[in-house]
Amino acid sequence: MNQQDLLQRAERYLPGACLGMMYLPPDLRMVMVRGQGSRIYDANGKEYLDYMLGSGPLLLGHGRPEVVEAVQRQAAAGSTFFALNEPAVRLAEEIVGAVPCGEAIRFQTTGSEATFAALRLARAFTGRDRVLKFEGGWHGGHDVGQLSGTTADPFVYPQSVPDCDGIPQGVQEDVLTGPFNDTATATALIEQHHRELAAVIIEPLQRALKPEPGFLEGLRAVTQQYGIVLVFDEVVTGFRLAWGGAQERYGVVPDLACYGKVIGGGYPLSAVVGKRELLQLADPRQKGRGRYCFLSGTLTGNPVASAAGLAALGVLRQPGVYDRLHALGRRLAEGLCQAGADVGVALQVLGDGPVLQVFFTEYRPLRNHRDLLRADRKAAVAFAHELIRRGVYCTPGGKLYLSLAHSEADLNRTVEIAAEALKVLRRAP
Ligand SMILES: Cc1ncc(COP(=O)(O)O)c(C=O)c1O
Structure with missing residues (x-):
């Protein structure tokens, strides 16, 4: 069955054409067929760098x-x-x-x-x-x-x-x-x-x-x-x-x-x-x-x-694993902050180690839920949609999860794509 057929059937039988809380606009919907390392592939063969990781379980990446x-x-x-x-x-x-x-x-x-x-x-x-x-x-x-x-x-x-x-x-x-x-x-x-x-x-x-x-x-x-x-x-x-x-x-x-x-x-x-x-x-x-x-x-x-x-x-439990996960998290957070500064979009990256989230706001400090409500959630969702469109898969308005399978090259590519997505956001009315 091809992706279009599967999506039509999902639309008919599954509320929201999805499996739960994770849904995408019609032009971005896909059916996943395979995951390997830091990547997943949809039924059209499109590759995505995966920062959803099954909503978090795959800290080792896909197919370890x-x-x-x-x-x-x-x-x-x-x-x-x-x-x-x-x-x-x-x-x-x-x-x-x-x-x-x-x-x-x-x-x-x-x-x-x-x-x-x-x-x-x-x-x-x-x-x-x-x-x-x-x-x-x-x-x-x-x-x-x-x-x-x-x-x-x-x-x-x-x-x-x-x-x-x-x-x-x-x-x-x-x-x-x-x-x-x-x-x-x-x-x-x-x-x-x-x-x-x-x-x-x-x-x-x-x-x-x-x-x-x-x-x-x-x-x-x-x-x-x-x-x-x-x-x-x-x-x-x-x-x-x-x-x-x-x-x-x-x-x-x-x-x-x-x-x-x-x-x-x-x-x-x-x-x-x-x-x-x-x-x-x-x-x-x-x-x-x-x-x-x-x-x-x-x-x-x-x-x-x-x-x-x-x-x-x-x-x-192998030595160095958590140092690596935290180093990856720091590298991605710094890259995303730099991309925001380069493009001229106010954003902050919160989180710890391999758990990150981007908030679009200048308001500081972000200490609790009410502070986070000051951030532009629509911008966060639109940013994620632009990332997904460009082959970076993540939860719209949610967290980015990193895995041991993510490489420096993956992160560099992600930061480049994030800068492109931010430019689209900046141009939006
Ligand atoms: C902190 C926390 N607790 C509980 C849950 C619920 O877990 P599950 O979705 O496996 O029922 C989640 C799910 O994302 C979570 O993030």
């Missing part, structure tokens, strides 16, 4: 031989058992050993399930219902995840605002929202509501916003004081910013951490990792005997995904 070989071996040996299997047990040991808060782990399948699981564990452990999250933070597709993540209009903290329809009023009432990088306000909210709060959940690198010194430390101190479970959502940062994730990079250790994306090596796998006293509530032998928190699923700890994850972590 160690991962392909591990998946082929495991797929032939058995694709799923709903039972303990060697890759899952070995991966559990590897992750618990790497993650500073790691004492035990429960696998899940998606990042959303991992954050859902962490919040349920926190409720089961504390006997409290409410959760505090941060405005602009993204924790996935479940009801709590779809609150105050993408708000465009300021509201009064700690109110939560649904990002889509269909969120129950009761869930909205149980979720409080605070401002990122504002220790005083967040601490005051936590102190005021501490008797009801089961958990504080945060992306330690919130989208592309770095935590300011003292902010995560402040959350750690106040949650510890009141026995509230501190959850780091490391679905993006885990094994990406450092071997020990954001906890290692920013030096603050939570009670629970959620992992996804990288740990499955490009296959569906996620996990909640952390203190044994919390994780042991998911022991099924607890049911009927004490506090018990159901966390399981048909494909939980899937052996193919676990084998892929083990192979990916085997590459990531």
